[in-house]
Amino acid sequence: MPSPTFVISGLKLINALLRFLGRNGTNAVAISIFLGLFLPGIAEALRILLTPAIFILLTLSFIRVDNAAIAQQLTHPLPAIAAVLWQMLILPLLATLICMTIGLDQIDLGVLTTLFMVSAAPPVMSTPIFIWMFGLNGALALTISTLALIIAPFSTALFAYLLLPDTLQVAPLSLATNLAMFLIGSAGLGRLLYYVLGAERINQATDHINGINCVVLFIFAIAAMDGVTDFALTAPFKAAALFIGVFAIAGVQLLITFLIFYPAGKQTAFIAAYGTGSRNLGLMVAALGGTIPELAWLFFAFAQFPIYLLPWILRPVAMHIGKTETAAP
Secondary structure (H helix, E strand, O other): OOOOOHHHHHHHHHHHHHHHHOHHHHHHHHHHHHHHHHHHHHHHHHHHHHHHHHHHHHHHHHHHOOHHHHHHOOOOOOOHHHHHHHHHHHHHHHHHHHHHHHHHOOHHHHHHHHHHHHHOOEEEOHHHEEEOOOOOOHHHHHHHHHHHHHHHHHHHHHHHHOOOOOHHOOHHHHHHHHHHHHHHHHHHHHHHHHHHHHHHHHHHHHHHHHHHHHHHHHHHHHHHOHHHHHHHOOOOHHHHHHHHHHHHHHHHHHHHHHHHHHHHHHHHHHHHHHHHHHHHHHHHEEEEEEEHHHHHHHHHHHHHHHHHHHHHHHHHHHHHHHHHHHHOO
């Protein structure tokens, strides 16, 4: 039986590690995706943890939901509502119209599934956490993410019905139900912990919550990399094309969104763009029950690279925007 001194020392070490990870979140998350790539031996074993990891990440985000901050943000609701409409309705509608123009039966099933996930998925729930880390308006990011999650079961079911064929064996109503139950469960647990712990304790534990978020993201990264290393070794040119493709798609969505929302201010445009470029593809995989074609799985796995690296890549831009808006009269 471990001695009390050993246990206390262990708890202090964990506490210090979580605090360190929380304060260095952008760097820790960026490094974790590459560590996941170089641990193919345990990726397959951890794949079963993919859905639980998504649930925990959502719960951690809902713990941070500040009702007062969202209520205050909704006194000027136009930026948040416009961002949600753009992310969850307009962009997937454009993707759907393009696919219908080409002819759905002419498009590979894996490509269709990929387009559905990357256009219809809500923003990753770590978005508000990183926006807070950047020193920007985390309440706006949180409001956008929360509203996007509320309408996600309905919007994703609609675009699944329009885009995905019956051969994928995904009923829109089943997709909406799975997604709704997943979100309700994580939101309920997150809010319960919020009220049990209290807002003051949660604010004091910000670094620790961010640290836990980094640990879970690391586990998620390893699980998501299942099969990626083998694919990259056996088909390096296809892997390189996918790697470039996921960054190109994220970059195009980011740039277009930033330009569209620029009249609302650089900070608002950046927050809307960040959420649009970082989609919660894992939530879509979980809602689809894992019944996705191989190409869609590989895209989901490679898409984690921009998702994990964007906080590190965009941090200087975010810090510059924050400084310029603070300095503005």
